Amino acid sequence: MSQYRAIRGMADILPEETPLWQMLEQTARDVLMAHGYREIRTPIVESTDLFARSIGEVTDIVEKEMYTFLDRNNESLSLRPEGTASTVRAMVQNGLLNASQRVWYLGPMFRYERPQKGRQRQFHQIGVEAFGIPSPDQDAELLLLSRQWWRRLGIDDVLTLELNSIGSSDARHNYKAALVAYLQQHLDAIDDDSRRRLTTNPLRILDSKDAGTQTVLEGAPSISDFLDDQSKAHRDRLAELLSRASLSFVWNDRLVRGLDYYNDTVFEWTTDQLGAQSTVCGGGRYDGLVQQFGGKATPAAGFAAGLERLILLLQVLELQADELTDLYVVSADETTLSHAMAETDRIRADYPGLSVTQHLGGGSFKSQFKRADKSGAKWALIFGDDEVASGLVTVKPMRSDGEQQTLTASELNKFLSRLEQASEESED
């Protein structure tokens, strides 16, 4: 019989990896809460049209990468390839945009891309969206918030903020015309894909990895020359706010992003530690999307971070989540196990801050200690025959060089209080 395997590009996240994921997610939750952002959860499936209209009909995502299917009622549905469209839909549908709003979401997204390191077909994003504020202080807050997250993760040193302004739709329209006119003079020197994009989505040519096209692009016009005064003022004020907060960045006038809904500010956080898939987070302003979805005109800005890429980065830097287990409970035989189980239950009730794993299924002390070691526990709690008979219990250090001790019931409680306190302090 053939064995089932996960779908290509869709990975299991195994128990040994989840502590790192949980740490990543918890850090984000803490930072977001500290900035006044609240969580929103939207469905994974939406109408295909929702994504096509917002992300753009001629983008890679919509043209080639969506998981689209007809439901039993012949409606075209798609697995969400990103979270902004769904969030805007939900905010408009539920009438939440009367006041400014700050929200975030976490979950799987789906894109039929060629899988490689840091690129999957099911991947996870934490996204952040802010509605109602047109001024660049909102853009700055989002960027400072992301930096806080990187700092808490310990990865801020290896990330670079790339920033650009792509202006208003008029500016982009004029810039596109100028770019196309320029590239048409160099048709022979650019790659096939870029030639095709000249008529479909010329701005994406700026992303081409082809060496010949890159050379041609060096002489291409820059979007910064097409910005109107309002966009320039927005861009300059953002730069000022960031500099004032010592957030350094590099201007990248080729940065246009792969989704059509942006205007003015766009940005990406990139790293040189991950090879080709170097962007861990991207976003920008999208002042027109709410209105496009039938809401009243509401400015907005946001970003999304790719969690798989952040996990890879944490692994490259050998940053680890704290061990989860505090105590691993072992017992000599069936009689001591029944005592140990009742006692473990009491410890879990009395010391909720401790993580306690009890060894089940019996086995020699040797094999139980092997398990204790593998669990990453800091201490083993040993219920041996003699100890149980005299109302004692032994604690043995598994990680530190503390001493093995045999404790009375009240000494055990003191020990557990101290351990719980230490465990809570290390989480803060």
Ligand code: HAM
């Ligand atoms: P995006 O640039 O398409 O933007 O995706 C954001 C991040 O998701 C990327 O920087 C990358 O880290 C991660 N990502 C994208 N595709 C994959 C993949 N196939 N495998 C692994 N990671 C991936 C958006 O999705 C916008 N909705 C961001 C936004 C929010 N803009 C405004 N608000």
